[in-house]
Amino acid sequence: MNVGLYHYLLLGAILFATGVAAVVTRRNAIGVLIGVELILNAANVNLVGFSRFSGGLDAQVFALFVIVLAAAEAAVALAIILQLFDKRTDVDVDRASSLRG
Amino acid sequence: MVPDLGNLLGRFGAETVLALAIPAILLADLVGGRGRRGANATAVGLLALVAALLLVLFQGAADGAILTKLLVADGLAKVFRVLAIGTGIVAALAALRWGDAERGRAEFFVCLLGAVLGACLTAAANDLAMLYIAIETLSIGGYLLAGFRKARVEGSEAALKYVIFGAVSSGAMLYGMSLLYGFAGTATLTTPAGASFASLEGASGAAAGQPAFLVAVVLVFAGLAYKVAAAPFQFWCPDVYEGAPTSVAAFLAVASKGAGFAAILRFVGAVTAGTTPDVTATAGDVRVILLVMALLTMTVGNVAALRQNNAKRLLAYSAIAHAGYLLLGVAVTTAEGATAVVFYMAVYLFMTLGAFYMVGVVEKETGRADIDAFEGLGFRAPVLGVCMAVALVGLTGLPPTAGFVGKYFLLQQVFEYGGAHDSMLFFWGGVIALLNTVVSLGYYTRFLKAMYLCDLERMPKGPFRFAGVDKGLVVALTVPVLVFGVAVAGLYDVASELARGIFVAVGGGR
Structure with a gap:
C-alpha cells in the first residue's frame, strides 16, 4: 500500500479527535494536558505530511517550533499544577471552583 | 537569502531591546544580590520598556515593508505595539505600587517583558508560524503572571x-x-506582491471554496477568540481577572486583547482578500460568523455583568462585552471598520487601564475589591471619584467621552454595511448592539451610585489615602478619554492612516 497525503491527514484527524476527547472527558489536569499534547502532535503530523507532498521546508520548520513551544507550555502548566497541588492536594479541574459567578 | 539586518533592526528595534532585556534582567539580579529586593532587575526592566516604547514611536517606520517574510511593519503593527508596550509600563508601575511583584521582581519583569514581546510580535506577524509562536510567547508569560502571587489559592486556580x-x-x-x-501551500498571510492567502493553491487544490477551508478558519478563530475573550471562549476571563493580581488583570484586559485584535484583523484580512466567487463566498460566511460571535460576546458579557459584586469580575465581563463591540468592526471587513477598531482600541486602553488602576487603588486601601468598597469615594477622594466616573461613562459609551465616539464609529459601520448590502442580519445586529449599550448602563451606574449616592451616615470615616503617584497616573489615563472625545476628526484621520492596507482587497459580498 502506498502511503499518501490522505493517510497523513487521517492520522492527524484521529490524533486530533483523540486529543479533544481526552480534554473533554478527563477531570485530572494532567490528563487534560496529555490531550493537548495529542492535539499539538495532530497538527505536527499534518504539517509534516503537507510538507512531504507539496515540497518546501517551511512546514517542517513550523513543526519543530511547535515541538519546542509544546515543551515550554507543558513545563509552565506543570509548574502551575504543582503550585495548586501544594494547597489543594488534588488537581481535579472540576473542583477548582473557589472562583465562580 | 540574507535577511536585511539593518532594515530589520530599524523597524523592530523595540522587539530586539525587549528580547535582549530578558537575559539582562536575570544577570542584573544576580549582580545586585538578593538583598536589594531586585532593584537592579526593576531598573533594567522599566528602562527596557521605556526604550522599546520610544523606539516604536520614533524609529519604527510604518511603510508596510515585509521583513524575512515573517513580520510586517505597517501602521496596524505600529499602533498595537505602542499599545502593548504602553500597557506593559502601566502594569509594571501598578505592580510595583501594590506589591504584586514581591515574590520576585526579576521573575516578574522577565514574564512581563516576555508577554509584551509576544504581544508586539503578534501585532506584526505576517505568517501563521510566526503568529503561533508570538501568541504562545504572550500566553506563557500571561499564565505565569496570573499565578504570580503564590500566597493566594485563587491565584493558582486562576492560573x-x-x-x-x-x-x-x-x-x-x-x-x-x-x-x-495545506490549502494555501504557504504559511505567509500576505505576500509582498499582495497575493491573497485564500486564493492560493496548495497540496489539496484551491483554498477557498472547499468546506474544510471554512472549518480550518473557524479553528483558528477559536484560538484568537480565546485571546480576546470572545464568546464562546470567554469562560476563563472573569475567574482569571479576579484571581490574578490587579496589575496583571489590567495587562491581560488591554495588551492581550489588543494583540488578539491585531491578529484577528490581519488574519480575517488575509482569508477574505480576493475577488473570485469562491473567496467572496467564504468572505460572506466569515462575516456572518464574526457578526454572530460579536453579538453573542457582548450579550453574554453585559448580561452576566449585571449580577456581579466584585469590581474585578465586573470589569472582566465588561472587557468581554467590549470584545464583542470591537468584533463588530472586524465583521464588516471594510477599511473603515478596521479604522473603527483601531480607534476604539486606543480609547478602550485608557478607559480600561484607568478603571482597573482605580480598582487596584481601592483594593490596596480597603483590602476589598467589592463595589461596596467604593461607598462614598466621590466625597472621600474627589479626584478618584471624578476619574472613575469619566472612565465608566466612557465604557458605557455616552458623550462627551471618547467611548461614545468610538462606539458610534463601530455601530455606524455595521448599519452602513447593512444598508449598502441590504443585509437584515447586519441591520438587526446593529440594533442588538445598541440595546446592549443600554443594558451595560445598568452595571456601570452601580459604581456611580456607590460613589455618590451612598448613605452619608454609613460612609466609612477617616481619610482615604490616595498617593500623588497614583493620582498623577490616574489623571493621565483619564484626560485622553475626554480629549479623544473632543478632538475626534484629527484622531480619526490618524487611525485611518494606521489601519490603511487592512481589508483593501476584500471583494463584495452578501
Missing part, C-alpha cells in the same frame, strides 16, 4: 484555568493553521 483553556484553544488554532497551510 490553572488560564493555562488549561489556553492550551486547548491554542492547540485547536494550531490544528486549523496546519490545515490552512
Whole structure:
C-alpha cells in the first residue's frame, strides 16, 4: 500500500479527535494536558505530511517550533499544577471552583 | 537569502531591546544580590520598556515593508505595539505600587517583558508560524503572571484555568493553521506582491471554496477568540481577572486583547482578500460568523455583568462585552471598520487601564475589591471619584467621552454595511448592539451610585489615602478619554492612516 497525503491527514484527524476527547472527558489536569499534547502532535503530523507532498521546508520548520513551544507550555502548566497541588492536594479541574459567578 | 539586518533592526528595534532585556534582567539580579529586593532587575526592566516604547514611536517606520517574510511593519503593527508596550509600563508601575511583584521582581519583569514581546510580535506577524509562536510567547508569560502571587489559592486556580483553556484553544488554532497551510501551500498571510492567502493553491487544490477551508478558519478563530475573550471562549476571563493580581488583570484586559485584535484583523484580512466567487463566498460566511460571535460576546458579557459584586469580575465581563463591540468592526471587513477598531482600541486602553488602576487603588486601601468598597469615594477622594466616573461613562459609551465616539464609529459601520448590502442580519445586529449599550448602563451606574449616592451616615470615616503617584497616573489615563472625545476628526484621520492596507482587497459580498 502506498502511503499518501490522505493517510497523513487521517492520522492527524484521529490524533486530533483523540486529543479533544481526552480534554473533554478527563477531570485530572494532567490528563487534560496529555490531550493537548495529542492535539499539538495532530497538527505536527499534518504539517509534516503537507510538507512531504507539496515540497518546501517551511512546514517542517513550523513543526519543530511547535515541538519546542509544546515543551515550554507543558513545563509552565506543570509548574502551575504543582503550585495548586501544594494547597489543594488534588488537581481535579472540576473542583477548582473557589472562583465562580 | 540574507535577511536585511539593518532594515530589520530599524523597524523592530523595540522587539530586539525587549528580547535582549530578558537575559539582562536575570544577570542584573544576580549582580545586585538578593538583598536589594531586585532593584537592579526593576531598573533594567522599566528602562527596557521605556526604550522599546520610544523606539516604536520614533524609529519604527510604518511603510508596510515585509521583513524575512515573517513580520510586517505597517501602521496596524505600529499602533498595537505602542499599545502593548504602553500597557506593559502601566502594569509594571501598578505592580510595583501594590506589591504584586514581591515574590520576585526579576521573575516578574522577565514574564512581563516576555508577554509584551509576544504581544508586539503578534501585532506584526505576517505568517501563521510566526503568529503561533508570538501568541504562545504572550500566553506563557500571561499564565505565569496570573499565578504570580503564590500566597493566594485563587491565584493558582486562576492560573490553572488560564493555562488549561489556553492550551486547548491554542492547540485547536494550531490544528486549523496546519490545515490552512495545506490549502494555501504557504504559511505567509500576505505576500509582498499582495497575493491573497485564500486564493492560493496548495497540496489539496484551491483554498477557498472547499468546506474544510471554512472549518480550518473557524479553528483558528477559536484560538484568537480565546485571546480576546470572545464568546464562546470567554469562560476563563472573569475567574482569571479576579484571581490574578490587579496589575496583571489590567495587562491581560488591554495588551492581550489588543494583540488578539491585531491578529484577528490581519488574519480575517488575509482569508477574505480576493475577488473570485469562491473567496467572496467564504468572505460572506466569515462575516456572518464574526457578526454572530460579536453579538453573542457582548450579550453574554453585559448580561452576566449585571449580577456581579466584585469590581474585578465586573470589569472582566465588561472587557468581554467590549470584545464583542470591537468584533463588530472586524465583521464588516471594510477599511473603515478596521479604522473603527483601531480607534476604539486606543480609547478602550485608557478607559480600561484607568478603571482597573482605580480598582487596584481601592483594593490596596480597603483590602476589598467589592463595589461596596467604593461607598462614598466621590466625597472621600474627589479626584478618584471624578476619574472613575469619566472612565465608566466612557465604557458605557455616552458623550462627551471618547467611548461614545468610538462606539458610534463601530455601530455606524455595521448599519452602513447593512444598508449598502441590504443585509437584515447586519441591520438587526446593529440594533442588538445598541440595546446592549443600554443594558451595560445598568452595571456601570452601580459604581456611580456607590460613589455618590451612598448613605452619608454609613460612609466609612477617616481619610482615604490616595498617593500623588497614583493620582498623577490616574489623571493621565483619564484626560485622553475626554480629549479623544473632543478632538475626534484629527484622531480619526490618524487611525485611518494606521489601519490603511487592512481589508483593501476584500471583494463584495452578501
